[in-house]
Amino acid sequence: MSSAEAVAVQEVTSKVTYRFNDGVEFEAISGEGDTLLDVARNNEVPIVHQCLTGSCASCICRVDTGDVSMDSDRVMSLLPSEAREGFRLTCTAYADTDCVVDLDYPSTFSEDHAASQSVITIEELEWVNHNTVRITAELDEDAEMENFEAGQYVQLKVPGTEEWRSYSMSSTVRDLPELTFYIRVLDDGVMSNYLRDRAAVGDTLEIDGPYGVFYLREEKVPQIMIAGGTGLAPMMSMIDTLRLSNFRRKPVILAFGCSFEKDLFAQDELELRGNWMRNLDVRTCVSRPEGDWDGLTMRAQYSITKDDITEDTIAYLCGPPAMNEAAREHLEELGVKGENIHVELFDTAHA
Ligand SMILES: Cc1cc2nc3c(=O)[nH]c(=O)nc-3n(C[C@H](O)[C@H](O)[C@H](O)COP(=O)(O)OP(=O)(O)OC[C@H]3O[C@@H](n4cnc5c(N)ncnc54)[C@H](O)[C@@H]3O)c2cc1C
Structure with a gap:
């Protein structure tokens, strides 16, 4: 590579500092076209993520310094007010300059809450109003879900399809092996159609999780x-x-x-x-x-x-x-x- 080319390559790279709320920091270099999540994953920075498409908001960060642009067509889960305040979804964000971004969870969070795959069996399926179903299900005995935080979600595979959908537990780890969900049944939709037309007690669904950083934080505050x-x-x-x-x-x-x-x-x-x-x-x-x-x-x-x-x-x-x-x-x-x-x-x- 000529020295002119080397300079050109250097010009499109930025240093990204990932700062977790336990004070642990990671630094990595972003190449042209890399999202902040690409950079993190290439450098083993433990950012929580799941969908990779801007839909689940698990990979949210907040920009402290520097310019971080975003692919605004793909930030479905970020509010305009959050974007204005410097929040970004790392899977759709790009370091335009050297930057420091904050992750509002400890650097050990993704390891401590690693997702695993298992199955659940529906034990109860109750319509709690005209368009909402409460599902109580039992998790397979070999499953490892004791690590979920109140507020997190899992992915469930819709029986008879290859489609996965996300649902938040309304139950707690203390209720395991039982898991409870409240699901709104839409007029049309893959999971909605299954719940309305085919779901029955005894059905088994594949489950993958837990996911997300929407979880109960400090308990001793209002x-x-x-x-x-x-x-x-x-x-x-x-x-x-x-x-x-x-x-x-x-x-x-x-x-x-x-x-x-x-x-x-x-x-x-x-x-x-x-x-x-x-x-x-x-x-x-x-x-x-x-x-x-x-x-x-x-x-x-x-x-x-x-x-x-x-x-x-x-x-x-x-x-x-x-x-x-x-x-x-x-x-x-x-x-x-x-x-x-x-x-x-x-x-x-x-x-
Ligand atoms: C983190 C997270 C947690 C969630 N937790 C819950 C929860 O606890 N409870 C809950 O009720 N929901 C929850 N959701 C929403 C849930 O994941 C599903 O999106 C919802 O249940 C709809 O799924 P569905 O398969 O029935 O509909 P889908 O098949 O996903 O369809 C959704 C809508 O899009 C329309 N649609 C589908 N395909 C097309 C297309 N090609 N073109 C145009 N329109 C189309 C459908 O008609 C329907 O109105 C959560 C979502 C996320 C991201």
Whole structure:
């Protein structure tokens, strides 16, 4: 290679520093066309990732210094407000200059939560409203899933197809070998059609996981959870984890919202948890009530007010994109720090 060519190659490389929240840093050189995730994987930097297509948001990072562009056609799971605040999905992001990016989990997280493959057998399949199914399934006895965190998800293979879909556990590790899911059944969709037309108790499904970095963080701070529809699933797992840990002094607020009253579900389960946990405040909201609804009439995020926020509040959002975006904006206006807001989007693209 001539020296002119060597200079040209050098000009398209950037140094990427990956900084994990336990203080561990990795440095690697990015070549032209490499995503931040390519660079990490080529250099054994332990970034959590799963879909590689911008759909699951597992590989999220936040840019501290430098310029990091993104392939905006492929960032389905990043909110516009997150992008403005410097969040990037490493599978669709490119280092334009030397940069430092933060990963909000320890450098040991991906090893400690490594995915494994197994099967589950459906034990119960209950329609909890007109379009939502609650599945209780038993995990194969050889499976290794004791490592999942409340809030994480798994991939399930739709029986009779080669298609995989992502679902968050609503149960906790303490419930193993049982796993519970709340799944919205769409008018048309591979998993939805299976659940509506063919699913039965005794069916087995392949499972792969756990995945994701949407998980219960610090337990000893006030928690705010805002859930839309089946976005309630990961929150149920987090609430039960908080309930089972012996630390119950800080307030936990769950704002659960649906458009119509008929879309609500799990009301008994939430009431039970409200009775068990004195620090849990459940605010169930309906935004377009019909008939004699006498509960909160608003979008769930607006049931959270300034009085609910403290300096160390951590918030979790899981719902449709518009809810996540509005909730994030609302919480930041109330004073929740951007880095303390964790978002999961149930993107219906094939994550
Ligand atoms: C991290 C994560 C966690 C999740 N957790 C949950 C959960 O706990 N509960 C839950 O209910 N959901 C969850 N989801 C969503 C879930 O993974 C599925 O996307 C959802 O269940 C729809 O799957 P499906 O197979 O029924 O529909 P799909 O077959 O994926 O179809 C989805 C929609 O796209 C349309 N569509 C399909 N193919 C095409 C096409 N070629 N052109 C145009 N339109 C098309 C369908 O008509 C349908 O309306 C999660 C998603 C992610 C990313």
